[in-house]
Structure formats: structure tokens, C-alpha cells
Amino acid sequence: MKWLFRYEQKNSLFHRLDPRVKLLWLFGISVLSVVLGTPYLLVALFASTLPFWLILKPSKNRIKAMILVFGSIGLGFILSQALFYYWAKDPLLTLIPPSFPLLGSLTGGVYFYADGAVYGLYQSFRFMTSLSAAMLVLATTHPSRLISGLVSFFEIKIRGKNYRIGLPYEIAFMLSSAVSFAPTMLEESGVILNAMQARGLELKGGVRTKAKALKYILVPLVVNILRAGRKLAISADTRGFRANRHRTSLNELSLKSNDYLFLAYTIFFTAGGLYLSYSGFGGTVPV
Incomplete structure (x- = not known):
């Protein structure tokens, strides 16, 4: 499970795309997963994210985790x-x-309704589509580049001065840290679970046994997360976090030819989906 939200360092075509373009694509996919309503369009929208996974060539651990998550959602x-x-x-x-x-x-x-089961299967593609796109962006975007994309989404020039439009750096840093903490929590919980079992913690039994064992796992997990958060805060302060109002970046983001092509694809794909939605294929249509 820890592989779901972890950055996977590779040199694929999707890795080299500008993070701002990938965020726009994620936004467009999320909007279409809400406004489209017919079953076949929802399935097609989910299938549109799969070629990008083929480009990424994810590891076996990530594929297993994705199958488990998507299967549970469905x-x-x-x-x-x-x-x-x-x-x-x-x-x-x-x-x-x-x-x-x-x-x-x-x-x-x-009662168990067969029509409801089919309807639930199609509706699950709404959530799975957005989740697939989000995991793809996280897997191919380094946290530092993700922060840069959120902070400097685009620039405008007024009277000779450049103004950056985006999230405040503190909020972007908080979002990136929260995403990076997800695999850390899963990894820490696995280590704690193995350590507790080695010390004789009994996990087999009914609900009462599992609830009793849960408190022995949650307490050290919360303590370790607080320690990691404190270390992160100290590291940020020692490196001058929020020392200057206007921050600069070592590597400035700039759009290249591949970024413009993918941006054009995102615009036409989203516009086409919106047109289909307002042409009678939107909303939540019963099977």
C-alpha cells in the first residue's frame, strides 16, 4: 500500500512533463468524472488514464497495490x-x-438488487478515474517540482513586474508534506506491527482482541509521526523557511514542446467531455 503515493524516479515521457500541465490534466479528468453520467463514457474516461500508466511502466508492487485498491473500491x-x-x-x-x-x-x-450491483460498478469508475489520475501525477512528479508548480502556476507581467499566481508557499508545502506522509505512515505501521508480533502481541481472535491490539499499534505510530513532523519543522526553520516574502527557485519551470502538446490534448479532451455532458450524456443516469 505504501507504493500508491510514492514518487517513482524514472525518465519516462510523463516524468518530463511540466507539473503544472499534469495538474491541469488531473483537474480536467476530475471534472469529467463528475459531469459525465452514462456508463460507457465513465468506463472510457477511466480507460483514458491507462495508456499513461503503460508509459510509466510501474513496479510490480505498485501494480499489486493499485489492483487491491481499485478492487476494494469497486x-x-x-x-x-x-x-x-x-x-x-x-x-x-x-x-x-x-x-x-x-x-x-x-x-x-x-434486498439485493442486480440492477443496483451493475449501477454501483459503473459509478465506481467516477472515483477510480480521479484516483488513477492523482496517483499517476504523484508517481511521476518530484515533491519539489510539485511545490513549484503549485506556487508558480503561471506568471503575469504588469508594468514591468512579474507576478506569480498560485497557492501560498506554506499551503503548497503542507500539501506536499501530507502526501509524502502517507507512505511513511504505512511503512511505520508495518514496522510497528512486526515488532509487536515479535513481542507476543496476539492479533488472532474476535473484534475485542483486535481492538485491544489496535491501541498498542496506534500509540507508537502517532508518536513516530509527531517526531517526524517535528524533525521536518526544525529542518525547514534551519533552511530559512518563510525568511523571505518573495522566494526564488534554483530550477525555474518552463513549458517545452511536449508540454504544449499535452496541454492541447488536455484542453480538447476536457472540452469534448464537457460538450458530451451538456449534450445529454451528463448527470447520474440509472442503468
Whole structure:
């Protein structure tokens, strides 16, 4: 799981793209995943992110983690919609009949709807599409370049002075740090879990046993995260974080020919999706 949000250092075509262009592509994909509504367009939108993964050639660990996450998301949507599908008429299975004591009278019966399962599968592509694009951007963008892209999204020149438009540096640094902490937390939890098991912590059993063992894992995990955050704050202060109001960068971002081509693709792709949405293919359409 720790491989999901970790930067993977390579020299692929997607790595060399400007982070600002990739952020615009992520924004366009996220908007289309919301405004498009027909099942086949949602599947096609998710499939549009897969060629970029082929360009990246991710590691086996990342592929396994992605399959696990996407499978869990799809299964969660299928089960939730199969049980609570608003447009369903005839249930496929009756899980709890209305005559069942207490639960039956409270819920009016719990049913499994085949139409709801199919609907949940298609709707899961909304979330998986945005998640796939976000993981692709994180996997191919170094944290320092990501911060530079968020801070200096674009520049305008007024009366001979250049003004940078973007997020404040503090917020960009906070977002980048939060993303980098995700794999660190997962790695730390694995180390703590192995250490506790080596000391005789019992994890097999019912819910009470697992809940009791959870407190032995959460306390050292929180302590380690606080220590890491304190070290990060001290390192930032020693390097003059927020010392100057106007920061400069060692490596300034500049768009190249590949960036302009990908930007044009993003604009036409997003515009085409919006046109389809407003032409009758938007909204949440029941199966």
C-alpha cells in the first residue's frame, strides 16, 4: 500500500512533463468524472488514464497495490448500491425479510438488487478515474517540482513586474508534506506491527482482541509521526523557511514542446467531455 503515493524516479515521457500541465490534466479528468453520467463514457474516461500508466511502466508492487485498491473500491460501490438502489423494482435476493424480528420491521426488509450491483460498478469508475489520475501525477512528479508548480502556476507581467499566481508557499508545502506522509505512515505501521508480533502481541481472535491490539499499534505510530513532523519543522526553520516574502527557485519551470502538446490534448479532451455532458450524456443516469 505504501507504493500508491510514492514518487517513482524514472525518465519516462510523463516524468518530463511540466507539473503544472499534469495538474491541469488531473483537474480536467476530475471534472469529467463528475459531469459525465452514462456508463460507457465513465468506463472510457477511466480507460483514458491507462495508456499513461503503460508509459510509466510501474513496479510490480505498485501494480499489486493499485489492483487491491481499485478492487476494494469497486466491491464497496457494488455492495452499497446493490442493497440501497433507489430505482430498483424486483430484488434478486432477499437477505432479511420484513417479517424478521426487529431488523425486518425497522428496515422493511433488506434486498439485493442486480440492477443496483451493475449501477454501483459503473459509478465506481467516477472515483477510480480521479484516483488513477492523482496517483499517476504523484508517481511521476518530484515533491519539489510539485511545490513549484503549485506556487508558480503561471506568471503575469504588469508594468514591468512579474507576478506569480498560485497557492501560498506554506499551503503548497503542507500539501506536499501530507502526501509524502502517507507512505511513511504505512511503512511505520508495518514496522510497528512486526515488532509487536515479535513481542507476543496476539492479533488472532474476535473484534475485542483486535481492538485491544489496535491501541498498542496506534500509540507508537502517532508518536513516530509527531517526531517526524517535528524533525521536518526544525529542518525547514534551519533552511530559512518563510525568511523571505518573495522566494526564488534554483530550477525555474518552463513549458517545452511536449508540454504544449499535452496541454492541447488536455484542453480538447476536457472540452469534448464537457460538450458530451451538456449534450445529454451528463448527470447520474440509472442503468
